Amino acid sequence: DSGVTQTPKHLITATGQRVTLRCSPRSGDLSVYWYQQSLDQGLQFLIQYYNGEERAKGNILERFSAQQFPDLHSELNLSSLELGDSALYFCASSVQGLSYTFGSGTRLTVV
Amino acid sequence: DAKTTQPPSMDCAEGRAANLPCNHSTISGNEYVYWYRQIHSQGPQYIIHGLKNNETNEMASLIITEDRKSSTLILPHATLRDTAVYYCIVRVFDNAGNMLTFGGGTRLMVKP
Numbered sequence: 001d002s003g004v005t006q007t008p009k010h011l012i013t014a015t016g017q018r019v020t021l022r023c024s025p026r027s028g029d030l031s032v033y034w035y036q037q038s039l040d041q042g043l044q045f046l047i048q049y050y051n052g053e054e055r056a057k058g059n060i061l062e063r064f065s066a067q068q069f070p071d072l073h074s075e076l077n078l079s080s081l082e083l084g085d086s087a088l089y090f091c092a093s094s095v096q097g098l099s100y101t102f103g104s105g106t107r108l109t110v111v
Numbered sequence: 112d113a114k115t116t117q118p119p120s121m122d123c124a125e126g127r128a129a130n131l132p133c134n135h136s137t138i139s140g141n142e143y144v145y146w147y148r149q150i151h152s153q154g155p156q157y158i159i160h161g162l163k164n165n166e167t168n169e170m171a172s173l174i175i176t177e178d179r180k181s182s183t184l185i186l187p188h189a190t191l192r193d194t195a196v197y198y199c200i201v202r203v204f205d206n207a208g209n210m211l212t213f214g215g216g217t218r219l220m221v222k223p
Contacts, residue, residue, distance in 0.1 A: 105154055
């Protein structure tokens with residue numbers, strides 16, 4: 001257990017639907033990062049939150065959004081899903097940029 | 112962040128040392144070298160990081176050349192469970208903790 005908890009582990013949904021992925025960071029970590037990894041592709045940075053505020057944006061589609069709540073957990077919302085959104089979605093957290101701890105990911109399958 | 116170059120794949124015999132190279136010729140003085148690995152479909156795992164001195168922990172050793180333009184991650188006694196993609200990342204350490212940018216990495220295959 002890395003200390004970063006992601007739920008659900010697996011998600012199967014239909015095209016056009018909306019889903020929410022949840023991440024609880026490691027205790028004490030203020031930063032949360034979301035990454036997408038499509039089949040046999042690299043890890044693509046999506047978005048970062050730091051203590052409730054958006055800090056950085058990467059290649060995140062407009063159909064995707066995220067937020068970080070006062071208790072520091074974060075949610076990634078994916079809407080109008082397409083087949084190409086099928087991927088592993090990882091959340092990571094860090095404290096002061098020292099080491100970054102990743103969760104075990106959510107595998108999203110869009111059918 | 113400075114660009115890194117890693118071989119796309121390497122093989123290593125079980126029980127032998129695995130030496131994974133990384134070139135970062137444009138590294139600047141305040142950039143650290145980080146190593147992460149990703150075992151099939153799992154979340155990336157932190158291995159080690161360093162600035163200019165060699166570093167060792169329970170997982171691996173990091174050797175950084177004196178000019179800091181390249182480094183080597185050493186797994187002293189590779190096991191089958193070390194089969195993974197290894198990522199070398201160079202970035203500035205900052206308190207805000209900006210994101211890690213992953214390249215292609217090196218796919219290490221440990222063989223019996």
